[in-house]
Amino acid sequence: MLHAPSLSNVPSRATGGHHRRQEIDMVRNQCDSVETGRFWRRVGVLQSNFGQDRKVQAMEENMYTESDHSVLDAPRIRTIAMETGYCSVNLYDEVDSTTTRARELLMDGTDPEREQLGELSVYASLYQSAGRGRLARAWTAPAGACLAASIVVRPHASTDPLARELPEDSYHWLTLIAGLSVVDIWRSYGVDAALKWPNDVIAQGAKGCGILAQLVPESGSTEGQRSIIVGIGQNTNMSAEQLPVPTATSLSLCTGAAVDSSEVLTRLLSIFARRYRAFVRAGGDPERPDPLTPDSLSLLDHARAATATLGASVRMSLPDGSTVEGTAEDLDAQGRILIRREDGALEPYAVGDIEHLRPANGSYGDFQQAH
Numbered sequence: 624m625l626h627a628p629s630l631s632n633v634p635s636r637a638t639g640g641h642h643r644r645q646e647i648d649m650v651r652n653q654c655d656s657v658e659t660g661r662f663w664r665r666v667g668v669l670q671s672n673f674g675q676d677r678k679v680q681a682m683e684e685n686m687y688t689e690s691d692h693s694v695l696d697a698p699r700i701r702t703i704a705m706e707t708g709y710c711s712v713n714l715y716d717e718v719d720s721t722t723t724r725a726r727e728l729l730m731d732g733t734d735p736e737r738e739q740l741g742e743l744s745v746y747a748s749l750y751q752s753a754g755r756g757r758l759a760r761a762w763t764a765p766a767g768a769c770l771a772a773s774i775v776v777r778p779h780a781s782t783d784p785l786a787r788e789l790p791e792d793s794y795h796w797l798t799l800i801a802g803l804s805v806v807d808i809w810r811s812y813g814v815d816a817a818l819k820w821p822n823d824v825i826a827q828g829a830k831g832c833g834i835l836a837q838l839v840p841e842s843g844s845t846e847g848q849r850s851i852i853v854g855i856g857q858n859t860n861m862s863a864e865q866l867p868v869p870t871a872t873s874l875s876l877c878t879g880a881a882v883d884s885s886e887v888l889t890r891l892l893s894i895f896a897r898r899y900r901a902f903v904r905a906g907g908d909p910e911r912p913d914p915l916t917p918d919s920l921s922l923l924d925h926a927r928a929a930t931a932t933l934g935a936s937v938r939m940s941l942p943d944g945s946t947v948e949g950t951a952e953d954l955d956a957q958g959r960i961l962i963r964r965e966d967g968a969l970e971p972y973a974v975g976d977i978e979h980l981r982p983a984n985g986s987y988g989d990f991q992q993a994h
Contacts, residue, residue, distance in 0.1 A: 695749060696885040703889040707896045710741025711775075714748065717766070721746035721773040722854040726839050729775070729850055734843045742781040743896060747772040747888055768861040768873070770884045774801070774895060777841075777850040778903075786903045791838075793907030794851050795958060798822050798836045799926045800902060801853045804894040805832045806929050808887060814877040817931035820951070820960050820977055824857075825931060829872035832857045855891065859884045898922075910956050927954055932977065937962065940976040947972070948980075 694716065701712045718724060725746045728736055750766035776797060778786045798821065805824045809816035809831065816826040824832035835854045840846075858866075858873035859882050866872070874882050901913035902922055909923040920928070927933065932951045939947045939962060949964040959971040 695747065695888065700747075700885055700889055700892075704745060704892050707893045708900075709743045709745055709892060709896070711739050711744035713744070713746045715746070715751075716748065717750045717752070718746075718748045718771075720751050721748055721771050722835075722837065722852050725773045725775050725852050726837070729839045729841050729852075731842065734845075737841060737843065737845060738780075740775055740777060740780070742777050742786065743899075744775045744777075745772060745892060746775070749884055765861070765865050767884075768858065768865050770857045770859045770887055772855045772857075772888060772891060774853045774855070774892070775850060776853065776899065777848075779845070779848045779850075781903075783903065785906065789903060789907045791849065793902075793909075794838060795836065796902065796907070796909055796922060797851050797853050797899070798834055799922065799958065800898045801834050801836070801855050801895060802832075803922075803925055803929055804891055804898060805834070805855065805857060807894050808890045809874060809877070811890070812874060812878050812882065814874065818926065818929045819979065820930055820932040820954070821958075826874075826877050827872055829870050831872045831874060831877070853895075857887065857891075859887055909958070923954060923956060923958075926958075930954065932960065932979065936980040938978045938980060939972055940978070941972070942974055947975075951977075 695714050697712075697714050700714065704712045713724065715721070715724075725744075728740070748771050749769070751771045776794075778789045781787055799818070802818045802822065802824055806816045806818060809824065809826055814826045816824055816831070819825045819830070822834040822836075823830050824834075833856050837852045837854070838849050839852055841848045841850060858871060860875045861871075861873035863876060874887070901915070902909075904914050905911040905922070908921075909926075910921050912919045912921045933953065935951055937949065937951050939960075941947065947962060947964055947970070949962045951960055952963050952969065953961040955961060955971055957971070957973065959973045960977070961969055961971050963969050
């Protein structure tokens with residue numbers, strides 16, 4: 624079982640002094656009459672000027688009181704994240720890209736900055752202006768409508784030898800771990816969500832979440848080590864008028880009510896950490912159940928059960944420009960999708976842009992999940 628991060632690696636709430644407190648009070652006084660977003664950016668400035676502990680201290684002052692869901696509840700998120708093993712929580716009211724922020728620190732940050740990330744950390748925002756999805760597609764949305772979160776996983780920084788020994792060729796399973804985590808969240812709201820291979824979550828015949836994982840080399844004293852950034856974009860409170868395409872949806876549209884994005888984020892962090900640790904205990908073997916619960920499903924079987932693509936008629940666009948049509952039948956132990964082609968051959972595919980051959984209404988279809 625993974626150990627929780629040592630408290631010595633987490634910025635202390637007790638650190639700081641009179642000058643630091645004056646700075647935080649000054650920012651609060653300057654921003655009492657302005658929007659939260661502007662105040663939040665000033666907290667970011669405090670972090671860059673005085674360090675991570677100042678940012679945490681400022682967050683814990685509970686500096687905004689809005690009851691809507693247009694801002695993230697920093698103290699609440701940080702408390703739950705730290706309890707579930709995250710060493711660093713970085714929240715923005717506006718950012719170019721949460722993944723870009725994480726990647727820049729891993730590749731160009733200082734050794735102390737990387738050390739603060741620990742094994743698990745998160746960057747999140749309700750508005751990013753330059754997000755990217757698969758195939759470098761732009762991913763933007765109105766402020767407050769979507770939750771962008773990038774979870775940084777650094778197995779080499781773990782205190783658990785099982786995590787440090789996790790095979791690098793198993794890292795790609797973190798995409799499915801993230802997808803299953805989102806499916807769990809949406810289902811907890813009563814939404815019949817499912818995975819669309821390889822990296823989407825769909826509900827009611829439309830896409831509500833996209834996931835993109837990147838393997839990033841580190842620099843400085845950890846040069847030679849590589850970490851994973853799992854970018855997860857969920858349409859949380861997007862209205863029908865804000866949908867970018869007819870085949871998109873949001874959690875609020877599926878439930879008929881606004882959702883608390885802070886609650887969605889805390890659930891994501893908790894479920895992802897739990898699933899990741901089970902994967903670590905299984906030695907990175909997707910066919911092996913968690914040793915703590917040997918009668919449970921393996922990661923691969925969980926993915927099979929949640930993947931709506933299985934059993935669907937699909938068209939796969941391959942990197943060389945060719946396409947394959949057939950029926951998606953299974954996932955193998957490498958996470959590849961097995962497609963029964965029209966000529967009868969069953970072939971595995973690791974990379975490609977898959978399309979569910981949709982009904983006339985343009986939706987992804989009402990496919991039954993595999994069991």
